Amino acid sequence: MAFENKYVQQRIQKAQTLKDAGFNPYSNNSQRNTTVEKYLNVNDDIESKENKRDENRHYIISGRIKLLRIMGKASFVKIEDESGILQAYITRDNLPEGFYNDIFKKNIEVGDIIEVGGYPFVTGKGELSIHVSDLKLLTKAIAPLPEKFHGVTDKEIRYRKRYLDLIMNAEVRKTFQTRSKVISLTRRFFEDKGFLEVETPMMHPIAGGANAKPFVTHHNSLGIDRYLRIAPELYLKRLIVGGFEAVFEINRNFRNEGMDATHNPEFTSIEFYWAYKTYKDLIEITKEYFNYLFEHLSLPTRLPYGEHEVNFENFQEIPLIKSLTSVGGIPSEVVDDKEKILAYLKSKNITVKPNLNLGQLQGELFDEYVEEKLIDPTFITEYPVEISPLARRSDENPAITERFELFIAGREIANAFSELNDPLDQYERFKGQVECKDAGDDEAHEMDEDFIDALSYGMAPTAGQGIGIDRLVMLLTNEHSIRDVLLFPAMKPISSEIIDEDICE
RNA sequence: GUCUUGUUAGCUCAGCUGGUAGAGCACGUCACUUUUAAUGAUGUGGCCGAUGGUUCGAAUCCAUCACAGGACACCA
Numbered sequence: 001m002a003f004e005n006k007y008v009q010q011r012i013q014k015a016q017t018l019k020d021a022g023f024n025p026y027s028n029n030s031q032r033n034t035t036v037e038k039y040l041n042v043n044d045d046i047e048s049k050e051n052k053r054d055e056n057r058h059y060i061i062s063g064r065i066k067l068l069r070i071m072g073k074a075s076f077v078k079i080e081d082e083s084g085i086l087q088a089y090i091t092r093d094n095l096p097e098g099f100y101n102d103i104f105k106k107n108i109e110v111g112d113i114i115e116v117g118g119y120p121f122v123t124g125k126g127e128l129s130i131h132v133s134d135l136k137l138l139t140k141a142i143a144p145l146p147e148k149f150h151g152v153t154d155k156e157i158r159y160r161k162r163y164l165d166l167i168m169n170a171e172v173r174k175t176f177q178t179r180s181k182v183i184s185l186t187r188r189f190f191e192d193k194g195f196l197e198v199e200t201p202m203m204h205p206i207a208g209g210a211n212a213k214p215f216v217t218h219h220n221s222l223g224i225d226r227y228l229r230i231a232p233e234l235y236l237k238r239l240i241v242g243g244f245e246a247v248f249e250i251n252r253n254f255r256n257e258g259m260d261a262t263h264n265p266e267f268t269s270i271e272f273y274w275a276y277k278t279y280k281d282l283i284e285i286t287k288e289y290f291n292y293l294f295e296h297l298s299l300p301t302r303l304p305y306g307e308h309e310v311n312f313e314n315f316q317e318i319p320l321i322k323s324l325t326s327v328g329g330i331p332s333e334v335v336d337d338k339e340k341i342l343a344y345l346k347s348k349n350i351t352v353k354p355n356l357n358l359g360q361l362q363g364e365l366f367d368e369y370v371e372e373k374l375i376d377p378t379f380i381t382e383y384p385v386e387i388s389p390l391a392r393r394s395d396e397n398p399a400i401t402e403r404f405e406l407f408i409a410g411r412e413i414a415n416a417f418s419e420l421n422d423p424l425d426q427y428e429r430f431k432g433q434v435e436c437k438d439a440g441d442d443e444a445h446e447m448d449e450d451f452i453d454a455l456s457y458g459m460a461p462t463a464g465q466g467i468g469i470d471r472l473v474m475l476l477t478n479e480h481s482i483r484d485v486l487l488f489p490a491m492k493p494i495s496s497e498i499i500d501e502d503i504c505e
Numbered sequence: 506g507u508c509u510u511g512u513u514a515g516c517u518c519a520g521c522u523g524g525u526a527g528a529g530c531a532c533g534u535c536a537c538u539u540u541u542a543a544u545g546a547u548g549u550g551g552c553c554g555a556u557g558g559u560u561c562g563a564a565u566c567c568a569u570c571a572c573a574g575g576a577c578a579c580c581a
Contacts, residue, residue, distance in 0.1 A: 006550070007515055007532065067542080074538035091538060110531080124539045147516035147530045149542045154516085156573045168516095212580070257580055258506080267581095412581075443580075468581080481574095494572065 003142070011142040014107040018137065021103065025140035030115055032062040037083030043120035043128060053121035053131065061086055061130060062115040062138060064167065067148060070105060076129075079116065082173070087129040088116045094133050104135060110148070111141035159489050172484075179473045179485055181297060183250060186270055186469070189292050193285070195246040195272060200235035202228060202252070208451065209233030211443045213256040215265075228254035233390075233464070234451045236273050237419065241459045248272035250469070261481045262411075265490050268469040273419070275460040279402045282416045282463050283379050286406060287315050290377070297476065305409040305478055311376045317404075319382040320366060328369030341365060359384025359399075374407035383417075389429055391417035408475055416465035423455035 003012065015025040034042070039059055046052055063081035073092040078085050092100035108114060117134035146152040151168040158165040158172075165172050187197065205224075207214035209231030216225050232249050239247050250270045259265065274281065294301060294312060301312045318326065324335045334340045341361045345352060345368075352364050362384055374380070382400040385393055391401035403417035420426055430452070433445035473485040483489035 005515070010532070069540055069543050070537090071540065071543070072537035074540085076540050076543080078541090087541085089539075093538085123541095125541070127539095127541075129539095144515050144531065147542095149530065150517040152516065154512095154573085156512090157516090159573090210581075255580080258578090260580095261575085263580070415581080466581095492572065 007144045008142050011109070011140065011144070014109070015140040015142060018103070018107050018140065023103065023137060025137055027136065027138050029136075030062055030138055031060050031117070032115060033060045035083040036061060036063065036079070036081045036086040039086060039120070039130070040084060040128060046120045046128060047122050047126075051121075053119065055119045055131075057119050058117060059120070059130065060115060060117045060134075061088070062113065064113050064141075065108070065110050066145075068110050073100070075104070077114075077116075079114065080170075085170075087123070087127055088118070088132050089121070089123065089129050090116070090132045090135060094118075094131070095135060099135070108135075108137055111143070111145040112137060113139035113141070155483075156491075159483055160491055160494075162487055175473075175477045175479060175485060176487060178297065178477050179469075182293065182473055182476065183268075183469060185293055185296050186289075186467075187250060189289055190246075190248045190270075190272060193246070195248045195274075196244055198236070198239060198244075198247050198249055199251070200229075200232045200239075200249060204229045206446045206448050208445055208448050210253075210255075211445065213443055215254050215256045230255050231269075231466075232271050233466075234448060236271055236464070237459060237462070238451065238454045240273050240275050240462050241454045241457055245275040245460070246273070259490060261483075262471065262474075264470070264482050264486055267482070269466050270469060271464065271466045273462055273464040275462045277463040278418045278461070279381075279404055279416055279463050282465050283317065283381075283404060286379075286414060286416070286465070290315075293476070299476065303476070303478070305475060306480060308375045308409055310409050310475075314376040316376060316378040318378060318380060320380050320384070321362065321382065323370050323374075323378075323380055324362065324365050327373050328365060330365060330369060335362065335365065357386050359386030363387045371407060371412075372410040375409055377406060377408045377413075379404045379406055388417065389433075390420055392420050411471060411475070412468075413472060413475065414465055414467045416463065419459070419462045419464050421455060421459040421461060423452055426455055427452050 003009065018025045039061060043054075043057070046054060061079060061081070063079040063086070065077055066080045066085060067076075067078035069076040075090045077088045077090060079088055080086075090100070090104065095104070115134075115136050115138050116130060116132045118130045118132040120128065121131045122128050146164065146168055152158060152164055158169075166176075191197065203217065203219075203226040204214075205226065207227035207230050209229070210233070212230040214227035214230050216227055218224075219226055231253055232251065236247055236249060248270055249272075250268065252266050252268055254266050255263075256265065257263065274285075290312060293299075303310050303312065321335055324330045325332045330344065334344045336358075338358045338361060341358075341364075342352075345361075345364070350364075350368060352361070356364065366380070370380075381404040382394070382397075383391065383403045383405070385391075385399055385401050388401040388403050391403040394400045394402055401417060403415075405412050405416075406414040420429075430445055430447045434447050436444035437446065470482050470485050474480065474482065477485065479485050
């Protein structure tokens with residue numbers, strides 16, 4: 001089954017021919033002494049030299065052949081490494097007797113990883129290249145690459161065979177380099193602020209900290225089920241109880257739910273908790289965090305996202321109720337009255353679930369009329385208590401909470417609040433959740449008695465925030481599917497994989 | 506979960522109202538020492554996603570299934 005494709009067969013034969021001629025098609029004897037990027041930088045003066053070359057310089061470059069133009073006794077080869085792509089000029093007379101015709105032309109092709117040594121020169125068409133005097137094959141590719149011009153565009157192939165996507169699409173590599181930098185910068189930002197990075201369990205006895213269905217796994221020697229965590233929140237707060245005053249965790253969460261352009265079953269978030277602070281401090285640190293990211297990623301403060309342009313110098317702060325009128329254009333006499341909201345929604349032909357309370361209806365109005373219009377970064381504050389079960393009530397107005405969500409380009413990016421630290425209140429809220437669970441809501445919280453115990457010892461007033469890293473990277477890279485910012489997004493198995501599994505078992 | 510659009514050569518795609526498959530790139534052979542998706546000549550390559558059905562005859566029509574994309578719903 002494997003290797004039966006005729007192109008693969010052909011290339012296997014070439015590898016064998018090379019072996020027979022004494023050339024290892026999988027040599028590990030690389031002598032590389034520079035990268036393409038460095039080569040191009042160091043030699044950018046060649047253009048001005050006599051004959052546009054310098055035979056006294058010598059470099060060894062390694063990489064994959066992306067393009068091959070054989071023109072009789074001379075050839076042009078585009079060699080790509082991680083840093084860039086370089087043209088090599090290869091001639092028969094600069095290589096050992098017979099090598100060019102019998103080895104290079106016959107057995108080395110697009111997709112192979114080679115190493116070339118030579119001097120820098122500029123071609124007649126003005127391209128800085130390398131004039132090759134040494135060529136060796138490092139790795140024979142026995143699978144042919146996709147077509148050179150269109151590359152691979154089929155999303156299924158790109159996600160299932162990400163390595164192929166990365167080979168063919170340089171801009172994809174760039175997206176993941178940006179992702180890596182975002183995570184690194186995020187870590188450095190919070191460390192510099194005095195936060196301690198911690199690791200809390202990925203396998204939970206009780207899946208808490210969010211409303212979501214968990215994945216279940218089994219611990220054999222203990223004979224018990226464990227849940228892959230849906231959020232680290234309750235463990236991080238236990239650490240605040242224990243006396244750490246600023247902690248953060250960047251890690252994966254797992255939710256056993258649907259997949260779409262903004263949801264993958266495993267996703268990365270940062271959650272951070274900061275004692276003796278409130279959500280207002282979080283607004284300030286969030287602005288600072290974005291400034292830090294933009295500065296270190298060298299991004300312009302006006303970023304395109306789809307059809308929009310986001311101005312990251314224009315952070316707004318609007319209480320939720322006010323946003324309904326000022327952004328959503330809903331008449332002010334409507335937004336504070338349950339019956340009027342219902343009538344308003346009905347007049348607009350929007351149906352909502354029955355028996356929603358005022359806070360929930362305000363949430364519906366927000367989702368319907370405001371969210372997608374928030375293009376520049378906007379902190380929506382003062383959420384109704386009914387839709388903020390984990391947030392602390394405002395001391396001035398017990399109907400609202402000390403909470404914000406940050407919206408950018410019509411999407412939620414962060415959720416933050418002053419944390420609920422009253423153990424009796426938390427106990428009651430868990431009880432309410434348990435009732436929902438008993439009534440059939442399989443996403444409701446379970447009672448976490450140990451967490452109540454922890455709060456009973458006293459958790460300092462604390463502010464906490466979660467930021468979805470995947471969605472943040474989407475925003476910064478102008479990507480519109482979460483799969484395009486995950487190296488290996490979740491995919492259904494193809495049918496042959498399922499059959500194989502059945503045979504094994 | 507619902508709707509919708511796809512699935513044809515290694516890749517990117519044609520193939521109309523049913524008559525046993527087509528291009529470009531890639532690959533093989535030949536020519537070519539400054540090309541830029543090199544060029545010219547020539548040749549190979551396919552169980553048309555899977556299974557049923559309708560039909561004398563199915564890549565094409567119908568049904569079911571699988572996978573993927575998009576939209577909606579649900580969910581952070």
